[in-house]
Amino acid sequence: MEYTTHTQGPCMLSVFSKTLGYVLIGTMTVSLIPQIVKILRKRSASGVSFVSILLTLEASSATVAYAIQKRFPVSAWGENIVLMHMNVVLICLLLRYNNKLKTSITFLAIYILFMLLTAVANCSQSACMGPISIKHACNCCKQVNTNV
Template sequence: MADDPVMEKYSPFMDNFKGLLLAYFMPESCYDEFFLKFNFLDVPCLKIVLSKALGIGIILGSVLVKLPQILKLMGAKSAEGLSFNSVLLELLAITGTMAYSIANKFPFSAWGEALFLMLQTVAIGFLIQHYGGKTGRGLLFLVVYLVLLALLLSPVTPLSVVTYMQASNMPAIIIGRLIQAATNFRNGHTGQLSAVSVFLLFAGSLARIFTSLQETGDSLMALTYVISSTCNGIITLQVLYYWNSSPERKKKKKKRE
């Protein structure tokens, strides 16, 4: 029987398509379930695909998630309303998650956003110092952090230390978010805090609860994201509550008084 010329034409495309799916979205058993048996309602495989798709979506979104915050700071040339201590604690949590995931060889789709969030959070930390008139301290912060990060990711750091860091994420996240929430409450506005970044962080942390359970099975990772979602939810509610408040309006109100 002669080969079907139509099938021969599309064979390279199908091979590439299959390779893409197997590399990023599903194991071969799920590919067979979906595309050979046409069983599109296989629950275990649907969970795997959903988790992989969410993970990749979160990573892609994380590339830009804090960019609105960075642009807002640079546009206003002010870091009013942002707590540097809160940023430090958030950076501790992000770094702990990244180091813990790398040490345990978790798939990149389960933690990749931590890399991009780390880079953007470091930039925000420097800008807070810079616009606060402490550029030298900001540069020192960059150097010290990069040295500590290199040490943490090196083989000389025991796994027990990395695990302890991941466990300490929960109090770090809680304290860091509460510091920012207290700053917002004290100011009566959210200052230069970007609503877009806050909403994206909240949505991403919620989705990560499912993906961390599905892809790593690590209860410590999942619990970290539960805590993170709760704390990010508090800041999100504050952004909504103070939506019509701003530093400029507060200043005008004080002048009238």
């Protein structure tokens, strides 16, 4: 006799969703590397829009701050951490290769301070994210089984 439960569907969907989230984080990790390498090789940031990168940085930073505050799982917003870091690197490179080294260092210091203050304001000791596992993704199965 084969035993299946109605909880396999929701659990598999949860595992699939988390896996897809982590794949997105992995692909986002490599998305801006070609741009960074090109700037480093040419030692020039000509043709790269500073405003565009700054706006992308603001969007990803706001998403990270909101997700931490709401305690969303990392698989739902982790690509924004990667995007945020890559955009900080790009902005610093743009400033550096436009002969604005002091501005680059100042920007980096202010941005790090801002993000640390945001993290402290939004993240109490108990709210900070811990390791997330597939076991955590399948807790829905246990909860549904105990409620049936």
